[in-house]
Amino acid sequence: MTMNSGDTAWVLAATAMVLLMTPGLAFFYGGMVRAKSVLNMMMMSFVTIGIVSVLWTIFGYGLAFGDSGSGLYGSIGLSHLASAVNSMPNNGGVYPIPELAFSAFQLMFAVITPALISGAIADRTKLVAWVIFVSIWVTIVYFPVAHWVFDFGTKHKDGSITGAGWLASRGVLDFAGGTAVHINAGAAALALALVLGKRVGFAxxxxxxxxxxLVLIGAGLLWFGWFGFNAGSALGANGLAALALINTQVATAAALLGWLIIEKFRxxxxxxxxxxxxxxAGLVAITPACAFVAPWGAxxxxxxxxxxxxxxxGLKYKFGFDDSLDVVGVHLVGGILGCIAIGFLGTTTVNSAGANGLLYGGGFTLLGKQALAVVSVFAFSFVISYVLGTIIKHTIGFRITEEAEVSGIDLAEHQETGYEFGLASGSFASRLGSAREGAES
Amino acid sequence: MKLITAIIKPFRLEDVREALVALGVPGMTVSEASGYGRQRGHTEVYRGAEYTIDLVPKVRIEIVVEDADADSVIDAIVATARTNSIGDGKVWSSSIDQVIRVRTGERGHDAL
Structure with a gap:
């Protein structure tokens, strides 16, 4: 098999599009917080790009897509990306693209997943605690869960498959990450919102x-990047990618209208x-289903x-937890809805690699598998995140001081402010002698 | 000399300013203000959560005039700022002791 330039071009472009989602998320979240927190909110996404990209290159790719034989995690050790330069990825079958393109594409998923969590703990999180949390969380939660769901194993010449993730090998359908990305992040978000507690003055x-x-710019960039996320998950420029793309568009459009109709009446x-x-919410929900349902299902x-x-x-006010930017209400709830919906609306008429759901005569089999994936990813992520968060809370501390939180986390954690408000510009004191000389000349 | 302070609805500012120019008032100080009177604030809804915004945006105009001009300036402001709806604002005047023009050091009436 030789590499296909069309497939490769699409996966490379899709990779760049998925990267753009994380800055898009930073805008989406950044606009939603108060002016005094905008930089810290955006920084939580940007620093995550830095951390996860480095960890992925060192060991993350191996831990997610290597083969330990357990189905629970990949290989422990270095990612060995250099040795993958001329190879093609074998993920339940060989794809005619460079393995490095596949690895880079999957990296972007690993980047945005922990960044999604940050919205639940806005305005109050110590940056160093966040850096430590993200480093450990992607290692012991994201990389393994990505292996469960996204690693379809190595297909051998005799047709046998080894090394697949335990959910993937059971026939769970999650095309682009309803479980590994959205339920995973949503469950961790709920755990951290509980561990950190409410912001000063919440409700x-x-x-x-x-x-x-800024929120609308962010949502627009997410929407654009999501075509790479979902249609890129076809790992080729083909009909499956087109199906994922159109389903992504119509589901998102319908969700936008659905939310507005509720608002209008409520x-x-x-x-x-x-x-x-x-x-x-629509982008989240269609993510797992985008290549398994017909457009009307989307x-x-x-x-x-x-x-x-x-x-x-609205549930956070009822239950009294401060999931500041509704990561639970949008990503956890939307992710669960999308994953379970495949159990009803999945159809092999659009994708022979998929399965028929309840409404297409497939009975309850698929629904059961989907529910298993939802429950196991939620439980694993929630428990590990809660324990990890609690350890960080009682060692280095997870929150900034109350005074710093009230006066603004941007100033306390970054010694910066997002906006120049009139008279607060202050006076100039350079630490560089040359700058002072320059000003005099 | 009188200091006339007017708190008005921001969208009435341009009409009020034009009326004062027509009266021959040479200058004014305008600042953005926020507050509430009998009309109280308003509510905003974000993702279903209702926030009460107590302070409403207003514009504050400050003018220093001769005693004899005070009533006509006040009348002009009130007439042009009025929309006959709640929240139109307030105007008050107070006596002031001294005014100095910074550039020349002129004092009192000469500084107006």
Missing amino acids: RTPMKPHNLP DGHPTTLGAASGAV VLIGFAAGAVCALAV
């Missing part, structure tokens, strides 16, 4: 988004934040996700 003082245009006004949130999934998530984001 008493207004904490309204400081820059909704609150009286459809909001821009609702439009952005609905779109993201519309149903999207519409349901928009409406259900619009209602779910």
Whole structure:
């Protein structure tokens, strides 16, 4: 088999698109916090790009896609990316693209997943604690769970497959990461929101988004990048990629409308934040299903996700946990909805590698597998994240001081402020002698 | 001399300013202000969570005038700022002791 230039070009482009989702997420989250926290919120995403990219290159790719034979995690040791320069990935079959392109594409998923968690603990998280959490979390939660779901094993010449993840080998359908990315991040977000506790003044003082245009830019970039996320997961420029792409579009569109309709009837006004949130909820929900359902099924999934998530984001006030930017209400709830929906709407008429759900005469088999994946990924991520978060909390501390939180985390953690508000510009004191001389000349 | 302070709805500023120019008022200081009176604030809803915004944006105009001009300036402001709806604002005047023009050091009436 020789490499296919069309497939390779698409996977390379899709990789860049998925990378763009994390800065997009930074905008989406950054606009939703108060002005005093915008830099820290965006920094949590950006620093995650740094950490995970390095860890992936050292050992992450091996831990996610290597072969330990257990189905629970890949190989322990170095990723050995240099030896993959001329090889093609064998993931349940050989794909005619460079293995390095496959590895880079999967890296971007590993980057955005922990970044998603950051929205639950906005305004109050010590940066060093976040860096430590992300480093350990991707190592013991994301890389293994990616192996469970995304590693379809090595297909040998006799047709046998070895080294697949335990959920992948059971026929769980998750095309682009409803479980490994969204339920995984959502469960960790819930755990950390509980471990860190509420922000000072939660549900008493207004904490309204400081820059909704930034939220909409972020949602737009996420939407664009998500075509790479979902359609790129076909690992080729083909009909499956096109199916994933159109399903991504229509589900997102329907979810946007679903969220707005709930708002119109419940609150009286459809909001821009609702439009952005609905779109993201739709993107989340269609992620696992995008190559297993027909476009009309994608519309149903999207519409349901928009409406259900619009209602779910209110739960934190009922239960009293401060999931600041609704990672649970959007990513956990949307991810579960999408994964379970495949059990009803999955059909082999659009993808022979898929399976028929309940509505296509497939009975409860697929639904059962999907439920198994949802429950196991949620439980694993929640428990490990809760324990890890608690250890960090009681050793180095997970939160900044109350005073720093009230006066603003940007100043306390980064010695920067996001915006220049008039008279606060201060006076100039350079630490560089040459700069002073330059000013005099 | 009187200091006239007017708190008005921001969208009325341009009309008020034009009326004062027509009266011959040579200058004014305008600042953005926020506050509330009888109309109280308003509510905003974000992802279903309702926030009460107590302070409403207003514009504050400050003008120093001769005693004899105070009433006509006040009348002009009130007439042009009025929309007959709640939240139109307030105007008050107070006596002031001294005014100095920074550039020349002129004092009192000469500085107006």
